[in-house]
Every structure is written in structure tokens, then in C-alpha cells.
Amino acid sequence: MISLRQLSMHFKVHVKEAGFVGSLHSLFRRQYRRVVAVDDISFDIPTGEIVGFLGPNGAGKTTTLKMMSGLLHPTSGTVTVDGHTPHRRDAAFLHSITLVMGQKQQLLWDLPASDSFLVNQAYYDIPDANYRKRLGELVELLALQRVIDKPMRTLSLGERMKCELAAALLHQPKILFLDEPTIGLDITMQQNVRDFIRDYNRLHNATVVLTSHYMGDIAALVSRVIVIDNGELAFDGTLRELTQRVADRKILKLHFGTLVGRTALERFGIVERLDGHAATLRVERGSVPQIAGAILAEFPVEDIAIEDIPIEDVVSSLFAGNPPAGAAR
Numbered sequence: 506m507i508s509l510r511q512l513s514m515h516f517k518v519h520v521k522e523a524g525f526v527g528s529l530h531s532l533f534r535r536q537y538r539r540v541v542a543v544d545d546i547s548f549d550i551p552t553g554e555i556v557g558f559l560g561p562n563g564a565g566k567t568t569t570l571k572m573m574s575g576l577l578h579p580t581s582g583t584v585t586v587d588g589h590t591p592h593r594r595d596a597a598f599l600h601s602i603t604l605v606m607g608q609k610q611q612l613l614w615d616l617p618a619s620d621s622f623l624v625n626q627a628y629y630d631i632p633d634a635n636y637r638k639r640l641g642e643l644v645e646l647l648a649l650q651r652v653i654d655k656p657m658r659t660l661s662l663g664e665r666m667k668c669e670l671a672a673a674l675l676h677q678p679k680i681l682f683l684d685e686p687t688i689g690l691d692i693t694m695q696q697n698v699r700d701f702i703r704d705y706n707r708l709h710n711a712t713v714v715l716t717s718h719y720m721g722d723i724a725a726l727v728s729r730v731i732v733i734d735n736g737e738l739a740f741d742g743t744l745r746e747l748t749q750r751v752a753d754r755k756i757l758k759l760h761f762g763t764l765v766g767r768t769a770l771e772r773f774g775i776v777e778r779l780d781g782h783a784a785t786l787r788v789e790r791g792s793v794p795q796i797a798g799a800i801l802a803e804f805p806v807e808d809i810a811i812e813d814i815p816i817e818d819v820v821s822s823l824f825a826g827n828p829p830a831g832a833a834r
């Protein structure tokens with residue numbers, strides 16, 4: 506179980522004055538600005554859950570992950586991970602977690618991954634038999650057979666990411682902090698990494714906390730999303746609840762018995778698509794029953810379906826800096 510209580514992180518940032526004279530000034534009279542990266546966040550994550558962190562750039566997601574994995578000491582509040590206080594970084598805690606940062610490579614560039622794996626074996630004190638078994642499983646699951654003996658610098662981005670994941674999981678952590686694990690990967694490789702994370706979660710009942718800008722990762726993996734905006738908790742619930750709360754519109758998919766003109770349909774909502782007898786309309790959520798009724802009365806409708814706004818659209822509006830209205834759970 507991971508528990509955050511009123512967790513905050515403030516950074517003190519040196520403010521430099523502009524120009525040469527300003528730089529001189531700053532040398533003698535240093536001025537600081539406070540950046541509130543995380544502001545009074547509380548939530549619990551039970552063992553075995555996969556949680557997605559969403560929010561615009563600079564919202565505080567990575568800072569929260571760093572506090573949960575013990576890289577940063579919170580300014581105030583508490584975080585406990587399976588009873589450990591992360592920033593104390595005691596051995597039992599370090600053995601139970603892993604942190605993978607998609608933007609930051611941790612394996613040595615000039616060495617093959619197999620050498621870095623041995624370093625991790627020594628660091629985590631993994632007995633030989635266990636090491637060979639786990640490595641075998643990871644190499645198999647991630648299809649790394651032809652990759653691990655080549656120097657990292659000769660590998661593709663996707664191959665490097667898979668090696669990073671293998672190295673990060675050799676000690677079989679129960680808690681995975683994954684910061685943009687699929688960044689820069691092509692679609693097939695993203696899918697492979699996603700499948701792998703899901704399998705690992707099921708196999709080991711591992712808790713996974715994930716940030717990603719890729720909707721595919723979120724939709725495929727997480728049962729719960731936590732939205733952070735401007736350092737604050739903006740939403741905590743399921744993807745479906747998020748869609749319902751954020752989207753003030755719904756989609757009407759219609760199939761008509763005859764051709765229907767665009768202008769006739771525009772009276773009811775935004776026409777997203779009109780293709781022969783098929784049309785897609787975006788309509789106000791609250792007016793769906795009246796609009797559907799009026800369309801059915803006016804046109805020869807053969808089929809009608811009412812759907813939520815695609816989750817991709819919901820999330821891209823979050824990343825565009827329009828946080829969901831409504832209080833956190």
C-alpha cells in the first residue's frame with residue numbers, strides 16, 4: 506500500500522537578474538523564488554493496482570513519483586510505501602521498488618546490457634540461480650535474446666528501453682514507478698512494453714504507478730487515474746468517471762434510410778462526419794434525450810448509438826491545460 510498525506514514539495518529557485526550588471530547583482534544579493542511543484546496531495550494506492558498519473562507539462566507528476574521512490578525529501582506531509590519512508594532509502598525499501606524514467610537512460614552506454622545486469626545482480630545481492638531464472642524470464646518476455654550482448658549505444662531506442670526495463674526488474678520489485686516508459690517508441694514497441702507491464706502486474710501482483718502522455722498506455726493499462734494540475738490533485742477515479750466529468754458533450758452515431766443534408770443536422774449539434782447515409786454528431790450531454798427524440802421524429806433513422814467522447818480527446822484537453830471541472834474524490 507502506498508499512502509500520501511498532505512504531501513507537498515517546494516523548490517527554491519535562484520532568480521537571476523537580466524544583463525551583465527544584473528548578473529553581478531545576483532552574485533552579491535541572491536534572490537529566490539519558490540516553485541510549488543506539489544501542493545497538499547493525499548491518496549492511497551492498494552497493492553496490485555495500476556494507477557495512471559495524468560496532467561499537463563509541469564503539473565508535478567515526476568516530482569510526486571520522485572518523492573514516492575525516495576529521490577526527493579518532501580517539504581511537508583508524509584509518504585509511506587509498504588510501511589517504509591522512501592527518502593530514508595533503507596535496503597528493504599530499495600529492494601521492493603524500481604523507478605524507470607523513459608527520458609533518462611540508466612544503463613552504461615558503452616557496455617552490453619548483460620554487463621549492466623551483472624552489476625544489478627551484485628547491487629541487489631541476487632543469488633545466481635534466482636538471477637539466471639529471472640533474467641531468462643525477462644529476456645523471453647521482452648524478446649531480448651539477440652540484443653543483450655551488444656553495446657547499448659548500438660541498439661535502437663525501443664531495444665534500449667526494453668533493456669532498461671529488464672535491468673529495473675531483475676530484483677523482482679513489487680512496486681514499479683514508471684515515468685513515461687514508452688516515450689519515443691514506435692506503436693508496435695509501445696504495445697510490447699504495455700503488454701509486458703500488464704503481464705508483470707498480473708504475475709507478481711505488483712503495484713504500478715505510471716505517467717504517460719500516450720493515451721494508449723493509459724487506456725490499456727490503468728484501472729484508476731489521478732490527475733495532477735498545477736501541483737494539486739484535480740481528479741482521482743476511473744477513466745470512465747473522468748470522461749463523464751470532463752466531457753460536456755456526447756457523440757450521436759446515426760444511420761439514415763435516405764440522404765440527409767448537413768445543414769439540417771447542424772441544427773442539433775456539431776456535425777463531425779457526414780458520409781452517405783451515416784453521420785456523427787457531437788451534442789450537449791444534457792440535451793441528448795431531446796435531440797435524439799427530435800432527430801428520430803424528423804428523419805428516417807435506421808440506427809442510432811449514443812457514445813461518450815473518445816478518451817483520447819478528454820486526455821488531450823487535459824494536456825492542453827484544461828483541467829477537469831469538479832472536485833477530487
Ligand SMILES: Nc1ncnc2c1ncn2[C@@H]1O[C@H](COP(=O)(O)OP(=O)(O)OP(=O)(O)O)[C@@H](O)[C@H]1O
Binds near residue numbers: 542563
Ligand atoms: N529540481 C527542481 N528545481 C526547481 N524546480 C523544479 C525542479 N523539479 C521540478 N521543478 C518544477 O516543478 C514543477 C513540476 O515539475 P514536474 O517535473 O514534477 O512536472 P511533470 O508533471 O512531471 O511534467 P512533465 O509532464 O513535463 O514531465 C515544474 O514547474 C518544474 O519546473
